[in-house]
Amino acid sequence: MKNIAVLGLGAMGARMAENFLKSGYKLKIWNRTADKGGSLVKLGAQQFSTPSEAVKNVDVVISMLTDDKASQSVWLETKTGALSGLHKDTVVIECSTVTPQWSIELSNNIRAMDAQFIEAPVIGSRPQAENSQLIHLIGGEKNILKKVQDVLSVNSSAIHYIGSVGHAMSMKLAVNGLFGVQVAALSEMLGTLSRVGIDKNSTLSLLSKLPITSPALIGIGLGMSEDNYTPLFPVDLVEKDFSYLLQLAKDQSASIPMANAALDVYQKAQSSGFGDNNISGVVKMYL
Structure with missing residues (x-):
């Protein structure tokens, strides 16, 4: 799985995205404020104007957004939302800290598109992200985790499986x-x-x-x-x-x-x- 999209280029998302580029992944990016992607584009990322465009034809989507409201907007907006651009068998990894209720709802929406979902919120902040020392907590099916273990390891020093979707959140x-x-x-x-x-x-x-x-x-x-x-x-x-x-x-x-x-x-x-x-x-x- 070498094609990744990152949605959200805040303090954490931008650092995680840069680590993917340094590790040799092909990267597509989206952020509501487009100028935050400039340095990543210089490193080789492709930037898109909508979440829907950014997630097309990728293996994995990493979502790193502020809260439920931001996540709902990014995924569910009718014309530009990421949900409308997902392909079958794409794995969505929700790294944002959102409510368990929204994570479960998002998982259901994604599975309805024949895509796959795990939640993987992170423990750590900017220094840990920069040094690939984040800790991922995992909620979802273990077989999906196995598929994206290498992707998660790019930014983390430890991965802990917690249980079903909602449990990690x-x-x-x-x-x-x-x-x-x-x-x-x-x-x-x-x-x-x-x-x-x-x-x-x-x-x-x-x-x-x-x-x-x-x-x-x-x-x-x-x-x-x-x-x-x-x-x-x-x-x-x-x-x-x-x-x-x-x-x-x-x-x-x-x-x-x-x-x-x-x-x-x-x-x-x-x-x-x-x-x-x-x-x-x-x-x-x-x-």
Whole structure:
């Protein structure tokens, strides 16, 4: 499978697309803002003006879009949507973080076109994408995964099979939720201790040496200590993922009060003007 289309050239999609080119794949690209594809075209990609055109005659379609709304538009628009351009047996890989409900619906639409589908949301951000160190969570049929294992490996250091379509998206939301709760709690603790008279960097230095602190949280702490809030995982997207997680919990009649509280924190961060900061930017509300 050497012919790939990538739909969505944001921070993650563009880096994944470049890795495909460097690995020798023939690449077609589409992005709503066409100028984002310029550097990839110089590397050999073919750029198209509609998703429908981009997915014609390819083996694999990689979708890397912001949210449900963006994905629905890209796939379902009547004249230009990718669904209308799919060929039989093309494998669609949904790498976006979307709701499990939409992933299942998209899978059904794609299978109705005699194409194939797996979901493969990613753990990691820009540095991991650049270095092919993303982690894919897989939902779908194992025989389809086997077909595209080499394609997924171009951008990843690990691939974990979770279960049927919807399960990998659910797991991705849970992973982001767990991470987001940790960052919100850390921010609160830093704010409280600063009022006692213990400065932020002293606290972060100690926490980085303790077994209670996850490697991911140590990385967040490093950014906080340097006042570096470059948006690797922007607050706006964190809020989106928590909203999706709470909807998932509601659909399953599950109670997740800590996630609910964390959503409130990130929504307040948005209201305070920190939506385009990295997730660590929530600490600004407490210091």
